Amino acid sequence: MCADRKTDIGPPHHDKFLPPIIKNNYGKWKYHETPQRGVLLHVGEKGDKLWSVRAATARIASIETIRLFADIADKFSDGYLRWTSRNNVEFLITDESKVKPCIQKLEAEGYPVGGTGNGLTNIVHTQGWVHCHSAATDASGVVKALMDDLFPYYHDKELPGKVRIAFACCLNMCGAVHCSDIALLGVHRRLPAIKHDIIAKQCEIPSTVAACPTGAIRPKTVDGHQSVEVIEEQCMYCANCFTVCPAMTLNDPEMDGLSIWVGGKVSNARSEPMFSKLAIPYIPNEPPRWPTAVKAVRNIVETYAKGARKFERVGEWIERIGWPAFFDQTGIEFTKYHIDDFTHAGETFKRSAQLRH
């Protein structure tokens, strides 16, 4: 270790990367407009104008692509660019005449411009089969298939309000799946396969037992090995045991798949933040293009587009029309799985006679 090894320096100060117009107008923006989908125009108190051109990315970015973005930035936005909180890239342009050419260039390279205003933006998602050991499904592939299908809603077609889709490949939910207008979530449906021969070596049995939220795991000696057993009726396939102990795997080619959730949000606009709620408990994994999942999401988006009022988020729309109408209008089947049966289940029961008949 060399003497001048740097540690704990933290990230570079953002000032280094801010274009002059932003430094000059920091905290002094007056209003914004959206001259066209994918373009934001922010106007400063003194009239300074900043055009942000927002383009889609696959989130996974090759260094070739990052270098391409760097070149585009050099050409149109004085070398300044940023990413958004949802994996879009934005070019920060001060010269209005460069806005259209920048858009053209991006779209020509396969990075379509859009995602602002009321409609779809990029999907917040996770690693999937590209990198994670926990994944009950792939992430990037489903996202790609979905966004291809819903593309117009990103690019030019409006929806009543913002629709935020999120994707997570397992119940750890490394994304905003629990609070999204529409969420896709990888699910397991088979009991943990226990490697009895090695579990005692790889894992601490007591902490594995303790990891189970429902108490389904019990210590047990199997074929002379110190191991555990899982009570079938008590397992809901959360894979928390697997997170703690690699010798209990949940991944399964036939039983794994996706669930779909709707009606969450995080903004405080109009309504308070809301959790996503179960719409479809299970759809099988259908690589490479997950047609059933894609069709299911399109159906929800289109039913919403037809029924919602302006600005209404998916959850607000459903609250207004009622869940029975949501299931009715989408044709999605309501099953016993939709009725919560975990710790706070009773808080979700309809405890009133206020019903549409």
Add this chain to the structure above:
Amino acid sequence: MCADRKTDIGPPHHDKFLPPIIKNNYGKWKYHETPQRGVLLHVGEKGDKLWSVRAATARIASIETIRLFADIADKFSDGYLRWTSRNNVEFLITDESKVKPCIQKLEAEGYPVGGTGNGLTNIVHTQGWVHCHSAATDASGVVKALMDDLFPYYHDKELPGKVRIAFACCLNMCGAVHCSDIALLGVHRRLPAIKHDIIAKQCEIPSTVAACPTGAIRPKTVDGHQSVEVIEEQCMYCANCFTVCPAMTLNDPEMDGLSIWVGGKVSNARSEPMFSKLAIPYIPNEPPRWPTAVKAVRNIVETYAKGARKFERVGEWIERIGWPAFFDQTGIEFTKYHIDDFTHAGETFKRSAQLRH
């Protein structure tokens, strides 16, 4: 046992006790009016008219009083009368000219007429020191003191909406305390006193241990007796152990008292049924007239009367103005006890930035 001992005959059929006008108009009433407070006029489809004169009772009724009501019924309502679901008595009159004299007679005897429409009606309450072994406070005495103080709201003064007060002398809540506009609830605040010497004889130790919702009770041998101990931090004085085991008493002259709850309702009108929420965690028992409790309830009623819109129930008013405003306007102190810490506590935390500042 004599041969003709009757059992399982059930209650008499109500037909026996219905006046002819009700039999003729059963299911055929058209509308009603309230010609004056305490009087309902129901009009049948064919124009038949029934006046119901509603009078207060103490719920506790001596047979002398019941005989008095029987006499009044004979005189003014052809012998027909009923009680309501809230311990008022109603005289069912078909001859309009008998309405006023009936009222005069009732009030002269000390049974004031009122309780209809938007205002106060009788308090649903429980046994208290008159009969129950569990009571942390008396019932009838507090109710009497309260209704004396709030009397005009029963008799002639209007409130924005119906205000239903309920009273229960312990956490068993033998009343609608959990869903009342204003509720008074007897509370214990001292650990169960355990009769170690007799507990094993009087109670089953395992079921006593199991009765505790928080698991505060553990088996323990005390002075050679098989008994139990209570972990202080885990006890919230619910007295469920006492219900199961008389050798664990909670009653305590100094520590027992009352709590006050607000904002519950059961009707579906406008808003869905709601639970009552904690307003004041503890007020000492102050027999005979519980002045602190009476003042506290009056304060809530009057703050509500000032602030609520027409038809608004207490809970609806508070939801509209917000709980901070409720505490502010009533001057009631908000403490850590107001924040739920039981099983579903987290569901009551404010999980949004929507706040008035």
Add this chain to the structure above:
Amino acid sequence: MTERQTPLLDELEKGPWPSFVKEIKKSRKNPMAEDLLGILERSYREKIGHWKHGGIVGVMGYGGGVIGRYTDIPEDFPNVAHFHTIRVNQPAGWFYTSDVLRKICDIWERRGSNITNMHGSTGDMVLLGTTTDQLEPIFSELTELGFDLGGSGSDLRTPSCCNGQARCEWACYDTMGACYAITQEYQDELHRPAFPYKYKNKFAGCPNDCVASVARSDLSIIGTWKDSIQIDQAAIKAHHSDINMVDDVTSRCPTGCMKWDGAKLSIDNANCVKCMHCINVLNRALAPGKERGATFLLGAKAPIVGGALLASVMVPFVPADEVVDTIKELNEAIWDDWGENGKNRERVGEYIQRIGMGNFLERIGLAPVPQMVIHPRTNPYIFFEASEEE
């Protein structure tokens, strides 16, 4: 026997509200009432009750209907050494004639304390205080008069109902008829506790729920309707003097499904949730629809042990003429399952939460419908069944 001094209780004779102290004093010639006054004065002084846990007392063949009660200071108050209450099953809707009331008073004068509760909060007529030896005679005189005992213990508790069609224009089914029918049908369940815990049925004729059924009964049957609210546009004018159509009516509709254009009221009935508010306010002009029936809700209870519960929707709509049969089906299916599998002192509402609503529905043979929930689950902890495997 000399009358006791009761300086504290005397304070409660003052004021305009009917005084329970006066009621007890009115009964004073009865030594039990005199001792009750004394013991209560003592409680007022000492700030503590003087009653003991009740032993099991009752009438032959019944497991409920009597609450045994003894004082802990019988030496001072021998006349309330035993002071049991008798729960007399009230007639549906609490209707009486002067005649029948007098006969009850006569029984109670001879055999009890002279004091009653009209009524207990489950709905029974509560005869307050007698001795063990009087129970059987009282029972026999009551049955002679056509009355029977109500419930107590782990049984079907005395059903109760609002006065419904007897005196209310909004009743969507015959609450009193249903209450009577159910009470009669289940005399055995009412008198012989065999459940894990108590079980209550209450009947309200419309969503105003004047018997608090949604909060106070395990099975709550609330009248409602399916079709459109009946509107008499002309009659709206009758209300005009005191009702502001927007402030008081349309803006208070929970779903905003009403419009008032200054002359005409229109309702988007598909979005009406049958809350009753507009009908309550405009009672001469509006009425529930003609296709009437009831919503069934299950599981209400007081807080002990897991926290209070309101009842939740089981069957969104049952036509009026099928209400009684559906109650029987549901009660029996529930008793079969909960009766078998419920833990001791576990109300059905708690039982459902323990085993899961989905499982419960399967066991009692009801199909899940979205009306049962405020919203579908938010957690991803789904107990997928093995049968789901393909």
Add this chain to the structure above:
Amino acid sequence: MTERQTPLLDELEKGPWPSFVKEIKKSRKNPMAEDLLGILERSYREKIGHWKHGGIVGVMGYGGGVIGRYTDIPEDFPNVAHFHTIRVNQPAGWFYTSDVLRKICDIWERRGSNITNMHGSTGDMVLLGTTTDQLEPIFSELTELGFDLGGSGSDLRTPSCCNGQARCEWACYDTMGACYAITQEYQDELHRPAFPYKYKNKFAGCPNDCVASVARSDLSIIGTWKDSIQIDQAAIKAHHSDINMVDDVTSRCPTGCMKWDGAKLSIDNANCVKCMHCINVLNRALAPGKERGATFLLGAKAPIVGGALLASVMVPFVPADEVVDTIKELNEAIWDDWGENGKNRERVGEYIQRIGMGNFLERIGLAPVPQMVIHPRTNPYIFFEASEEE
């Protein structure tokens, strides 16, 4: 090395949306990328992932910032036998220059897979796949460039923020400044996991919460204001063509505190809950008030173990210039208590529920205020304290 056939993945090159398969193929000259394609094609065929639980790998002196990853079929894909990710702490607001990006690409070309995630869902720049021996060199080149690693494991995770005052007229405090200050302040907590579990800070400039802080960070700091919304009545006209003042604005206000009389907009600011809707819609005419600051909320998390949580209000309002200091105070008070008493893998939101909010507040020295709850408790299970005895 010959390029593999990837018929299934090739299907994902089609269509208008940017293709991650193309991204990986663009990096194909890097053998790691080539093997990633191969292993992914295999997963697509077999419908199962091929990654193993990560071992503990990292850079010297740090306990986080690297996620160890190994394939379970190294024999077939030796180039991804090790395939660790590096979490690089992004600059606040994700602002970059072309220049700095190219330098990062250069490092990654030499020492990694050529593939990145821009960005990970906590906010880091994620360098996707390298080998253990490269970790230290990469770290040294990154720090040379002025970058450092982000968090992983049971530490303070990489804080993130919306672009706030840099490019948004609504930011009520300097989110980027606060994010930077906090990240720098807690370098030790970020790099050396010492908590019971992960702990996240996110900064949103206004209640629109463009970083989803209320759902995804343990401590969420959301900008807001105290005084009245600034109204430019004249500017409202600018919106008139596409905005209906009643349907789109006033009727959508959650508290109904706005009135539009056809010419003038008035707001009852005492009842405004700062939801942002009207400002969002009328952004040329309305603006947050001038007395700005932030609301602090605590406890959000994903479902494992007890179910997902949104953050809940801790401090209703902190003036803008006290935000950073207050975060420090709160973070440190929380870490002292939860750090000491939290169970392993218990997020602070779960911890609070276990020990009780009232107790938690006492321990961290905050006074309870009604803003913290939707409503006061409904159950009567109050843990009265002995100190309450008189």
